[in-house]
Amino acid sequence: MSLAMRPSRQTDYSLFPSDCPIVIDNGAFNCRVGWAGETDPRFTFRNVIQKPKHKATGESVSIIGDLDPGLMKYFDYTRAPLRSPFDSNVVYQFETMEYILDYAFERIGVEGPKVDHPILITECVCNPVHSRSKMAELLFETYGIPSVAYGVDAAFSYKHNQKLGICDNDGLVVCSGFTTSHVIPILHGEPVFEASCRTNIGGYHVTDYMKQLLSLQYPYHVSSFAWEKVEHLKMEHCYIALDYASESQLFQKGAKETDEKVRYWQLPYRPPPVEEEPSEEELARKAAIKEKQGQRLREMAAAKRSSRITEFENELQGLEFLLQQLENVEDHEIPFFLSETGYVSKQEIESAVARVTQSLRKAKGEPVEVEEKTESPSSEKYPLINIPDHMLTPEQLKQKKRQIFIKTTSEGKLRAKQKKQEEELERERQNQQDEEKRLENPELYLEQLRAKQRELAQRVEQRKKLKTNGTRGNGTPVLSGNVGRGERLNAAQKERMRLLTTAAFDRGKGEDTFGIKDEDWQLYKLMSRDNDDNDEGPNEDEAELARVTAKLQEIDPTFVTLVEPSPPATGNGSETPHFRPLTAEDYRITLGIERFRCPEILFQPHIVGIDQAGLDEMVGISMRRLKPELLSHGENLCNSVLLTGGNCLFPGINERILTGIQKIRPFGSSIRVCRASDPLLDAWHGASMIAASPSFSEQVFSRQDYMEKGEEWLRKYQIRYTI
Known part of the structure; x- marks a missing residue:
């Protein structure tokens, strides 16, 4: 399968010595790849893969990272969902991970299937040994790397900011990422993973919750709320409320202070074209066209009427000729003669003549003679109804039942017709009265x-x-x-x-006698x-x-x-x-309470149905998990609380976490909350710094160590973060 949408490939791969490590910050949202000791990664891409088909050839391609809109005209993305190698923040789809590593090594300049550089790759806190073993097997068996080392991204970020003087040697690191959030205590420069705390809430859940709220509020614009667009709106407009309840009451009351906090997103809107009044020339042209069309319709109607008159005249001549022949036929030969014509009696032929004559007069536009039909009394139409049954033969009894049925049916239809006419008259009278009231x-x-x-x-x-x-x-x-x-x-x-x-009760008492009476x-x-x-x-x-x-x-x-x-x-x-036509106001998306309600799930996950602790509560849980001999350092931990991860870019998160920690710490405790210098890249910066240190070669394990010691040694493996 071919790869599409590749960034520029690095050309200086051969200039780096074989002992220079490659640093991979393997995050659930972004993957960052670069060389140890450099200030920035060489490239960053989305840690997802998509396999659309070419619209012309039907060939499947593998597209890694962000979607290029320029490729949408060549590939069908409707049936190609995004696939990630992560479940929460643990790698479990190693087939997808292999595609991503192929892309990363090919972009950094590796030629051939073998990578002859050590690898430092980040992982989540307390990564399962099975995931760590599968990653080692993939790197050693597929790419033939000489050695590999694992490290936690949040700890790397803390060490980088410690070098910059932002945080102390002892402290807490609060890392809120794409799918999970962690709190890790740092004592003497080393993380204490036994006391760490995790919540399955991250930036993905914030974006998804915001997408749901906007879709419910604006159901006619659901197609406009693409996940990438909502992600952009979240990072640009969302903030953390210092007091969620008070902020919600302000929006509920409609206070003036909320007007400054409301943001608007105008969707593309094209007003309907304004119809200009036609000119006199246009009106004359349309009138001429209408007259021409009318003349054509009149000619067609005249031709059709002439054709119908001819048909009726021919049919009338045929019937009259048939009557003339019938007069010359003997009485005993009349049934045989009528059987060949399709008529039953002479009266039926005369009735057909009268009918065709009326139709011919109507087609010619002549007045039609209406014969008044006199209803014969029921005694004449139904002579057997009033005769007692004992005076009739069995055949006459059948005829009597049939006459009763016909009479009842005809009377019912007549009553229904009269009722319908009365309802129509009453409706016309009521409409006339309503019209008079309206005009008045x-x-x-x-x-x-x-x-x-x-x-x-x-x-x-x-x-x-x-x-x-x-x-x-x-x-x-x-x-x-x-x-x-x-x-x-x-x-x-x-x-x-x-x-x-x-x-049912009576029948269940004894013998079934139902029907005797x-x-x-x-x-x-x-x-x-x-x-x-x-x-x-x-x-x-x-x-x-x-x-x-x-x-x-x-x-x-x-x-x-x-x-x-x-x-x-x-x-x-x-x-x-x-319904009234849509205006530009209907295409304006209002972001009000959604600006702080969506990121609030980081502190109250129960809003989206997740029964876990929030970021501020996780700090107290992590400190309570410290062993008794380490509790003496508890006071120093809260004096250096570092916020890192993409969700720490929300305005107001420092103050909110500070307020939350003050509620769980004793009065007068020294608390200091700081944000990482670059919450998105500091994990890679810290990993690059440690990989460039001289002691890094002593902390890696090789393919031979993996084959000899196996998974049990990987379970105990832990890199040292103190340089």
């Missing part, structure tokens, strides 16, 4: 309509809650959803359950759901709410529905509510 006083009418809409919405919402929770026996609504099934049932449903229980079969009718008074369909309030909402949307463009109305009883759904 538009403002009053709009206010009354809004009040009515709110009242109906509350009534419908209350009805839905009662449906869900039910009512008690005295009619009191159940406000809590945690109720029994009996409290959620209405009266009809309770009666149905009682009948079912009674029937005619009264038993009435139980099915009583248990039918048709008797349930609680109709699940939309009621009058919901239909009226839909009508009022549609009216408001029609006359008030700024109206937005808060409660979605149910469709009316007529089946016509309500229109989509109108």
Whole structure:
């Protein structure tokens, strides 16, 4: 696999002697590589790997470090997640680690598979011996290095700042990194790892929490909150509050002091184009085009009408010719003649002639003669209904049942049609009255309509809650959803359950005699759901709410529905509510309480659901873990508290940790909190300083030592930080 996006390769690799160590600060966020004794690392890159595919060839490539936007047009990154060799701050994916070390050694100028320089690589506090052994195996077996040494990055940072005079020989180092935070006591220049303290909270969790808050607050701009962008916002705008509760109350009350602390991030916004009024020439041109289109449509309609008239005339001539032939046919040959034409009787042909004649008149635009249909009495249409059953034959009984069914169905359809016409007339009358009220006083009418809409919405919402929770026996609504099934049932449903229980109880007593009596079969009718008074369909309030909402949307463009109305009883759904167009204000992201709430999880991890100690509390825990013979140095430890790591760049963290330590230390104790000269690079600076010392060659172990002594010797191995 090919590598992409490589920084400039070093060309002076051959100028360094073979005993000059290569220093690798292997952090969970960044990896820094350089030569021992130099002031700065040669290059720094993200400690991640990504394997996207080429859009044209489909070939997979390995991209180490930061993403180059220039490569996005060539590679598909949508299905290539970032992979890190770390779990928290422990290396566990050594296949990924091998890719990163290949990249580091190739960039520093190594030619060939073998690296003939000692390696000093950093690791986490109390690194598991399995991870340390696998790292040694990778370095010795794959790269053939002569020797390797391990050291803790926080201790290297403390030693570098001790050389600069920032901290003392005894003290505490508070290191808050990408995924974890540590507190390590330093006594006589050496770290006491037995008393160290760790919390699984770091800069990654701060960024992720900020990304969640912004996504919830601005759901329409989730795609804009990329992880890298939120990381930039965090480092640029976040700070540590000295008193989190007081700072939160200021923002909650909306005090004037908060205006100076609010920051804004304006997303790209393009206003909608303003439509200019068309000129007279443009209007004339559009009118000419419209007239031309209208003329074309009229010609098409005329051609279609002419075609229809021709079809009807041909069909009418055919039917008339058929009637003329039918008159010359003998009576006994009429059924055979009609079977060939597709008609049943002469009356059917005459009816078809009348129908085609009416259609032809309508197509020509002539007045259509409407024949008045006189409804024949039911006694003529259904002659068997009023005749007793004992006077009819079995065949006539079947005909009577059929006539009863047809009569009932037709009467039901007629009643439904009349009811629908009455509802339409009533709706038109109500709309006419509303229109008169609106023209008389538009403002009053709009206010009354809004009040009515709110009242109906509350009534419908209350009805839905009662449906869900039910009512008690005295009619009191159940406000809590945690109720029994009996409290959620209405009266009809309770009666149905009682009948079912009674029937089951009676049948279980002895012999099953259900059905002997005619009264038993009435139980099915009583248990039918048709008797349930609680109709699940939309009621009058919901239909009226839909009508009022549609009216408001029609006359008030700024109206937005808060409660979605149910469709009316007529089946016509309500229109989509109108929403105001987005403005530049909607594309402005406000960073207020998020500025200090997100980094607050470093001191209160329970905010994000992690039940561990904060940075200030970790200091007290670490001091209590010191052995009794070392407790005498406790006073000197707090006199030199060094803050290092990327999270120590937050403004206000020194004062916050100082205040936290004062709460756990005796009154009048000497406490001094200082920040590292460079919290990001001091670990590499300290490692470079120790690797360049003459005694460093005595603290490394070689491939031969690893093969002879094995993992047990690695378990006891510890570099000396005192030069």
